[in-house]
Amino acid sequence: MTHRQLLARAAIITALLLIRSTNADVLPDNRADVFYSKYSGGGMDITGYSATARAKVTENFALEANYFIDKVSGASVDVLSQASVIKDERKQKSGTLEYLHDKTTYTASYMTSAERDYISDTASLALSQTMFGDLTTISLGFSNTHNKVGINNGTADKPNVAWVGHALTKAYSAGLSQIITKNFIAGLNLQVITDAGYLANPYRSIRYLDGSAKGYSLASQMYPETHTSTAIQVQAKYYLPYRASVTGVYRYFNDTWGVKGNTYELDYTHPISNKWIFEGRARFYKQSAATFYSDLFPFAASQNFTARDQNLAALDNTTIGGKVTYAFLPDGWRIFKRGTVTADVSRIRFNYLDFRDIKDFGPPQYKPGAEPLYQFSAMVYQAYVSIYF
Template identity: 40%
Template sequence: MAVTRLLKAALGALLLCTFSCIASVLPSDRADVMYHSYSGGGVSIDGPAVMLRSKVAQDFSVAGYYYIDTVSGASIDVVATASAYSEERTEKHLGVDYLAGNSLISTNFSTSDENDYHAKTITFGISHDTFGGLTTLNLQTGLGDDEVGKNGDINFKEQVRRYNYKLGLTQILTTNWIAALNIQFDLDEGFLNNPYRQVRFKDPTAALGYSYQAEIYPRTRNSSAVSLVNKYYLPYRAAIGLSVRHYQDSWDISANDVELEYVHPLGKDWTFEGKVRYYQQTEASFYKDLFEYANELNFMARDKELSDFSNVTAGLGVSYKLPSYGIFSRQLQPEMTVQWDHIIFNYNNFRNVTDRTSAAGAEPLYQLDANVVRAFVSLYF
């Protein structure tokens, strides 16, 4: 029975490659159960995630994703201006893919809920194979509607509208090399700052030499990003990936990142992967670590994510295929994977205000290390 199935699978794969890759295909069926964790800068975020993707008809595939974040601890912002807290965020996605000839039409609805923030997003995309299956064109548009609240202030209610447009071109260049060029435009409008975060300004009457006031952000942000992603099959069975991206927005933030990835299977059951990534950005035009006085500018931010900084990531991963088995006329192939990333953030204009021994504005620059772990079991069927 297993041999028959194997033959059918091999025949199917052969037919797929024979017709080629002239036709689109639905995403492969799989289920994932994952534990994820982020730990760094005094904050711990972890929780489970479940993903299921399955064909329900010859031309239809559905996908569901359920994800929980439990946040605990206190970041440097919280230590400086508030008390430690704990909260939970739940994210849900439901997606449908429809295959029509050489085109794949996809739509996805997702929600993200926490006690003071609710976000809903809907996306619609179409991807089309052309030029004998060598070229894939993708178009996607998304609309997001967020509701922003503030714990302790039941009257605080703001909205954010998000629009995004993506255009992608994936091209097979040689028998070993595939590349993709992506462009994305984002338009966000509404309440874009964090209602809890504050900026600091010089205040000679304060014991520390500075006081705090609420951040004020512009109510619109337009951004564009362009990336080039490459994957190359080496002369032996291993692959390298190289991705570069440039980002620019209307808040004067310019960012670049580059990532190099290496995937190396060992035998038929083990796959090892390693990656390094470098990211750097400039600061927003209205960002300052220490403002000269209260209400110095129309817009004021001291969010370290809007500051001038860089980070370096080193990551390792290993996957192991467990023996496959048959159940309900399906052949299941389980696989276990563990991935670990270590990220070092270096801020060039965000100072560590928890150092109370230095004068205002002369504190050491902030730096943090983070560890990110993902452990998951995948079931291919």
């Protein structure tokens, strides 16, 4: 262990003892981030920029503000198959208040997100409390979202948006984080989400067999107007015999539409001195289809509810990713405690098990329902600078 690592460890222990001596918790450090992201895959390119600032007004009271802008060009395969190319921009703003009283942190936040054809507002309340000698942290949360859903019947440059409906979403969450040993921490999250209103994606269509030249025609999707989902996640993090950690995550999901999902993730984090942190991750996800999903319906209006949204198909995906953080101010400078720059790259491979590629394949070579299954790979890039003060 180097002299600098020893000093860092001594500083952490001293800070912990100081925290304990006051017998109360503290809010996290002030922090500012600028963030860049790029998603590329499945016919879409999305570039995002974000800025976040978080500051403690007093020892018990903190404010956070975030601004995020996404620029979208292209469209996914089921939208492209209708020959409409999309260009859009999403702007998201959020503000958060945090209040710490003894061992309880209360959080209130508001977020608004606007696209040309979709407006979303979310208000959230949460609290977290440490107990049992600070070995256990429990958290509870509630959020209420109002979505206004539209469709652009014009072009990218001359939009003509028709508002087609509203959707209300309520989310209830509970979490538990537990220190098991001095090297091992485990967590459990539960979230129940209910939606009501217009829940379909207006850009996506079903297809059904008929006597046309292609052998099928398109029609609007018909979704139920209610939806409830439950997700449970367990996670564990272990500090290895040398300075590195490994994290395992499992999530089970099911909903009233018949979708069942299983997510598995494994992360490895390895720092080198106090300047570098390397992280690798592997994630696998698999889901079953919604009960009212079909790639090809036998005839028009063959059932009450119909969907051909690729999100509701049976699918799996595999993510491999890596992240590097470099501290350019490892020991701080003037008012700054630390400064870091991070690069993060992920590759996601999507495989659809009952969603066929009708954009690239069709008659006479392929009869309806015999087209190859759709699959694609996406790359996700992130870069950000973080300053702690």
